[in-house]
Amino acid sequence: MLALADELRSRGAGLRVLNLGGGDVDTATPMGSMLFTIMAALAQMEHEIKRERVMDSINKRREAGKDLGGRPRRVTESQIRSAVRLVEGGEPAAQVARDLGMSRATFYRRSRALTNQHGAT
Structure with a gap:
């Protein structure tokens, strides 16, 4: 998202996000750019935390010898x-x-x- 905002800015355009946390965010303004950057950083952090939890769960199930899920095999x-x-x-x-x-x-x-x-x- 940050790369998209930078690309738009380099072309002389801005990104305006409507209804983000109750208000508009316009990346053409310094305040809007800062808010957009913070929101993108929080989204990235949340994604990485979620990925870490999933990998931890997979490793624990694998160590315990449990099934990892997936499609059941039709051929024995x-x-x-x-x-x-x-x-x-x-x-x-x-x-x-x-x-x-x-x-x-x-x-x-x-x-x-x-x-x-x-x-x-």
């Missing part, structure tokens, strides 16, 4: 293992992935993750 690990055996037996990976209802890239990513998971245990 058992189905991926069976599909990998089909590919190893000569079936085209693209066809096997299509039969599972996923892209070839997703099939490769899931099979690699499964291999890494079982290789680490």
Whole structure:
């Protein structure tokens, strides 16, 4: 927002925000520019605090071994293992992935993750 206000100012225009905290803010005036800068700084601070809280929550859930949410997987690990055996037996990976209802890239990513998971245990 500050970059936008500076760009407008450099072009000889101003930004007028109506109804910001009960009054108008006109960035063409020194007082309006100061208020706009303060509001932008507060918005940035609030965004960073929110992001910090989300990351903290994700890290705590990850450390506790809890589910992080997201879309539930339609294809199970058992189905991926069976599909990998089909590919190893000569079936085209693209066809096997299509039969599972996923892209070839997703099939490769899931099979690699499964291999890494079982290789680490």
